[in-house]
């Protein structure tokens with residue numbers, strides 16, 4: 780899910796909402812439900828095709844824009860089976876199986892693409908992290924963030940290692956017992 784509050788941008792939130800909607804239609808989504816009241820726009824869309832429906836997979840998209848010119852927030856999410864796409868691909872493989880993980884990955888890329896397009900339509904100078912979609916005002920801020928992110932990823936992988944070693948160890952023990 781992407782969520783960001785824009786300030787001091789000379790853009791109408793209604794125009795941002797229209798942009799999001801257009802992007803969804805261009806990417807094969809059907810708008811199922813759309814509502815707007817004062818300073819609040821919301822839509823739900825879904826993407827269906829024969830193969831996906833046969834597999835029971837329906838892709839959903841939700842978008843909310845709230846606020847006024849110069850100060851508004853945008854929330855945007857693409858989902859597979861209603862799952863949040865923030866799920867890392869590796870975790871997706873473990874819990875959903877490889878085919879679903881590929882779906883998740885595809886949707887994640889599409890979500891990123893749409894988010895990037897939207898953010899840059901509001902302000903082309905904004906910097907977007909390719910990993911998590913968080914927005915930064917300057918390239919220096921983005922670089923500092925990416926450094927922290929890379930370190931976090933390394934420590935996560937470090938934590939996964941003892942488990943892997945444990946599993947390997949057990950497998951070798953089992954083989955050892957067979958040899959005896």
Ligand SMILES: [Zn+2]
Pocket residue numbers: 908909910911912913924925928
């Ligand atoms: Zn990031």
